[in-house]
Each structure stands twice: as structure tokens, then as C-alpha cells.
Amino acid sequence: MTSLDTAAPRSLPVWRAAEAARTGWLEYRALQTPAGLLGATLPRGVLQILFFTTLAGVLAGPGHREYAFAGSLVLALSGTNVNGVVAVPVLDKQYATFARVRTGALSPTVTQIARALPYPVMGWLLLVVQGAIAAPLLGMTDFALRLLPWAWVYALIALTLSVLGLAGATMTVGRRADVVAPNVLSYLVMLCSGAIVPPGRVGWVDAIGQVLPARHGLDAVRAGMAGRPWLGDLGLEAAAGAGFTVLAALSILVQARRASRHGHDDFE
Template sequence: MTDPAAPPSVRPQRRAPARALMQTAEALRLAAAAGFADFAAIHTWRTWLFGWLGRVLCQVAFFALIGRLLDSADSTRYLLVGNAVLIAVMESMFVVASTTWERRTGVLPLLVAAPTDPVLVFCGRSAQWLASGTVSATIALFVMAPVFGVELPMPRALLVVPLIGLVSVSAYCFALVLAGLVLRAMMLRNVVGNIGWLCISLVAGAQVPVQALPDWLRAVGFVSPARHGTAAVRATLDHRPGSEVLRQAGLELLVAAGWLTVAVLTFRRLAEHGRRDGSITFDG
């Protein structure tokens, strides 16, 4: 219990952790609000629904058709589910490009000079891709599954929605690492983002079973975003035990935490170098 008679110099120190937490939440909220404002400038509901979402559905249908060409219902199901989940990864990888906007507009030097940790701004600034990716992937799965005759057990299938969200978060944390690196070579932003997404699609078990990969690729995939989240989605839809779903979801959460830690270190190193040598400019 706080002593009301305590000196003023003592009472603020006791409230410092709570104040710091509130300031962190506020910084993330404001950064996310700026991100969603950018998203609203890019898309109207019409362009998102008939432009972006239409493109997403066509992409999932393309891979599902490969299963049809193989005349295999199992392959169709495998490819449809895996590529629907990968949509969340693809949108999260847009972080690599959108993070460079701060440097192009001249905001990055101000962020580095501000008292607020710039890592918080970078973590919240592209949150719009998390929301859009989760929604896009979920719609792709639930719309295209009936089209290709893939049965989704209801209401159990609804449990995949938070799992897809977890995949988005995991890929987002990985994309932040790439974004921190690309800030020093912005001309590579789209190349790095696309290569990152393609590499994840290769090792995540979305296109081919993990068992078919070489041992070294399996090892890489174990710490890759989406690997365990995709497995959790498949386990949910295949009526496997809840313990298996929770285990895979827990591993995905650990992967996300690991990449987030690396992202924080990457951005802090960038900020420290920028303060020391003045290398943070408009175009890097």
C-alpha cells in the first residue's frame, strides 16, 4: 500500500513501471493509427474487396487447381489450406517496404532523436498489414474451400481464425527484422520482401509436406514463421487432438517472440549508429 506521507520523489518512482507501460501502449496505439490511416489512403473498401481480395482468391485458386490437375482430393485440400494461410504471411511481408516510408519522408531522423523508443513506432507503424492479412487469409480459406469441395468442419473450423492471426504476427516479427536491415539499402525493399515470402512458403509446409524436405531445410523451417502455425491449422481442420494444436501454436508463438527480439536489436543498432555517425538521411 502506498504511503501518502511518502516524499514526492519516492511516489513517482513507484508509479514509474505503470507509467512506462501506459506510454508504451500509447506509442504503439498512435503508430498503429498512423498505419491504418496510410492503409485508408491506399485502399477504399471497393479497391480492397474487388481489387486486392480478388487477387488473393485467384492466387489460392491457382494452387488449388494444381491439386485438381493431379486428380487428388488430398493434394487439393493440402494446397488450398496451405496457400490460404500463406496469404497472411505475404501481407505481413509488406512491412519490409512500408517501413522504408519513414526514411523517404524524412521522419526517421526525428524518430531517432525523439525520447520515445523508435522500436515501438516501427512495431506499430505497419500493424495494418496484420489486420488485412488475417482477414484476407481467413476469407480466402472459407470462400475457396467450398469452391474446390474441401470440407471445413464447423464450428471447429472457426478455431483457425486466431491461428491465422498468430501466423500473421509471427511473419510480421520476421518481416521487421528484414525491414531493419533494408533501411540501409532501401532499393532492395521489394526484392527482400518477396524473397522472404518465397523462402517461408518453401519451408513452412504450405506447398509441400515438411517430411519431403532435406534435413537442413527442415531445420531452417523449424525457426521459420508459419511452419508451426500452418501445422496447427491443419491439425484443427483434421480433427487432431487439441494438445497437438496447442503444441504447434505454442511453438509458433516462441518463433514470433524470437524474431521480435532480433527485430528490436536490429532497430536499436540502426538508431545507435545513426545517432553516432549521422548516417540516417532521407534516401540512405
């Protein structure tokens, strides 16, 4: 047996995962056409940033605009990522393709997560463009440039919000609530992340925010820009994402075993 023969089986799972990610990209392109992204998703995010930043300035004073601008970027991400990634399990439900996913050589968990990868990537790229458009319209170009070195933290938040949406959708796809649940989660992120209203005002809101993605990532950005320690907050954000990844993986595994036991993939 040659070295190539022994290397091929080891690289095969990686190749399969890469093919699943490529399939996810093709699915994303079919659902999110350039016209839809440029004509609806992109301007909607810009308007969200403009609205929440301006509203915060009116209600809390000009000094709160920078706080709200940094937070409104997360609100824009929540719309594109938490809600958008729902398409991954919902397409399998609509087109009855989950049987192929669960009986394939690649585990259904890896397949679903790989297919979801375009959402955090494209959500973050859209966010960079949305922020670049909104900042000069708000007269906040200088602040946006100071925020730019922390854009990689928003990339992490894009990932954690995507796994939150995937977990919500996969846990409820059999209850016909796969669209409602991510919407509820998206609104909880808006309310509990401290994006616009600083933490410490309502106890139960802070408690929910502690376990949801985005809250700790935003804290890390704000702490870093203020010169305070931020690595702890970043670790908590990564932990929140890991927790919801585990939830998504477990729900996919349960669905696959239930479908195998019942002999159908009706998600009932």
C-alpha cells in the same frame, strides 16, 4: 500530488504507443485504399487459394486438396503481410522521417512495431473473406467450416509473418535491399512452410522451415483437426515470431544509434 497526477505518467507510454498504432492505421489506409484492397489484394488471394488447391488436387489426387487448402491460406497471408509491412521502414526512408521517429519520446522500436500492427490485423480479416469466397468455388465449404474454429491460429501466423517481413526490411533498408529481402523471405515461406508439399521431402527445405514462421502454425492446425496434440507446434510458432521480433528490434536499435552517431538518417 493526487492519484490522477501519479497515474498520468504511467499511462503516457501506453497512450503514445496507441497513437503510433493509430498513425500506422492512417498510413495503411493511405497505401491500401479500398479500391486497391477490393480490386487487387482480395481477388489475388482468392485466385492463389483456387490455384494451389486445384493444382494439388490434379498432381497429388483429390485427397490432397484439404491439405493444400489449409496451406494455401498461409500463402495468401505471406503476400499481404511479409511484403506489405515493408512500407513501415520504407516510408521513413523515402520521406526522411526516421529522425523524428528516433528522437521522439517513444522508442523507435516500439514506434515501428506499433505502426506495423494494421498489417497482421487486416491481413487476417482479408484471409477470412478470401477463404469464404474460395471454399464454395472449390466445393470445399464443409472443410472450410471445420477449419473455421482454427482461424485464430491463422491470426497468430499473420502476426508472425508480419514481424518476419519487418525484420527483413529493417535489416536491409540501409543496403537498398529492403524490398528484395521481404520478397525472398515470402518465397521461402511458400517453399518451406509445408503449405502445399508435406515436410520430409527435401532436407534443407525442412531445416529452413523449422526457423521460419508459418510452418509450425500450419502443423498445429493440421494436428488439431486430426485430433492430435497441437500445443507444442503452436508454441514453436510463437517462438519463431518472438525471435524475428527480437531481430527487428535489434536492427531498428542499430539503425537509430548509427544515425545518431553519423548525424544523418540516409540509411547508408
